[in-house]
Ligand SMILES: *[C@@H]1O[C@H](CO)[C@@H](O)[C@H](O)[C@H]1NC(C)=O
Ligand SMILES: *[C@@H]1O[C@H](CO)[C@@H](O)[C@H](O)[C@H]1NC(C)=O
Ligand SMILES: *[C@@H]1O[C@H](CO)[C@@H](O)[C@H](O)[C@H]1NC(C)=O
């Protein structure tokens with residue numbers, strides 16, 4: 557068993573809505589580093605290994621087991637999370653997940669961009685036969701009526717397939733091959749709040765019902781976490797990610813956060829060295 561781990565650099569973020577909502581640099585008001593592109597289609601089987609070129613732990617420790625990557629709350633305020641080093645600019649994310657049961661415990665798979673566009677799957681542990689879908693655009697958290705509620709039997713005992721299908725025109729959430737929700741671009745504040753910038757993938761668990769949280773958050777989470785009944789464990793067997801763009805990296809062309817402003821930087825193929833270079837080498841030997 558190997559362990560991905562990192563010191564808890566991001567404890568402060570626990571106070572935010574999903575515990576995963578943060579950005580190092582916001583392109584809406586700064587010039588930020590380019591986003592490394594996935595640019596392809598790949599499946600990671602976490603029951604075999606956690607590829608640390610593609611994924612890094614951003615808080616706590618993620619355990620690699622023969623069931624998959626496990627995210628456990630063992631003691632107060634544990635919230636192991638990992639995120640992809642790559643970004644996708646529209647695409648498909650297919651995750652095979654077993655949620656963690658328990659009031660106050662929230663498991664999540666989130667797509668998030670540097671300017672805080674966000675696409676969520678959230679499993680709130682008091683209800684083991686449901687999942688919530690959600691989205692945010694440009695970090696606009698003023699409205700909490702965007703969640704969708706979807707039935708999934710035994711979500712804590714069985715693996716299910718939760719798939720996000722994302723283009724510049726629409727966003728779809730699929731469960732085990734059934735489309736359960738569609739969001740069209742124009743339906744998200746006329747497109748302004750439609751997720752449309754390159755996103756990385758964030759997976760984790762969070763004690764939203766810790767007594768230190770806001771009362772509204774604890775209520776949403778179904779009550780306070782009972783740490784005596786820990787561990788609470790979310791298991792992710794695999795994640796397939798397909799990037800609909802290809803290239804080396806994605807760059808914000810301006811501060812609008814509009815998808816049309818994103819530049820796809822292609823790999824530059826180096827031309828072969830001219831022949832005379834080799835003959836020069838031969839002649840000097
Ligand atoms: C940059 O934008 C973010 C998100 O809108 C905001 O929280 C932050 O205060 C802004 N920073 C500056 C310097 O304007
Ligand atoms: C993506 O890769 C998976 C295997 O990782 C494969 O099964 C699937 O067919 C591929 N899909 C596309 C569209 O290339
Ligand atoms: C991991 O899970 C996949 C999908 O269920 C399976 O095909 C594969 O054999 C498993 N690998 C290991 C090492 O258990």
Ligand SMILES: *[C@@H]1O[C@H](CO)[C@@H](O)[C@H](O)[C@H]1NC(C)=O
Nearest residue numbers: 683685686687705706707708
């Ligand atoms: C769990 O959520 C699903 C989807 O919203 C719903 O159908 C079900 O009634 C909920 N169960 C409980 C116990 O709240």
Ligand SMILES: *[C@@H]1O[C@H](CO)[C@@H](O)[C@H](O)[C@H]1NC(C)=O
Nearest residue numbers: 694696697698699745748749
């Ligand atoms: C934020 O969301 C609210 C509710 O959907 C909407 O009325 C408002 O226009 C949005 N603000 C921005 C800046 O997009």
Ligand SMILES: *[C@@H]1O[C@H](CO)[C@@H](O)[C@H](O)[C@H]1NC(C)=O
Nearest residue numbers: 650717718719730732733734
């Ligand atoms: C998961 O669901 C998606 C969408 O229906 C489907 O394309 C994909 O084949 C499913 N993956 C697995 C591993 O069942």
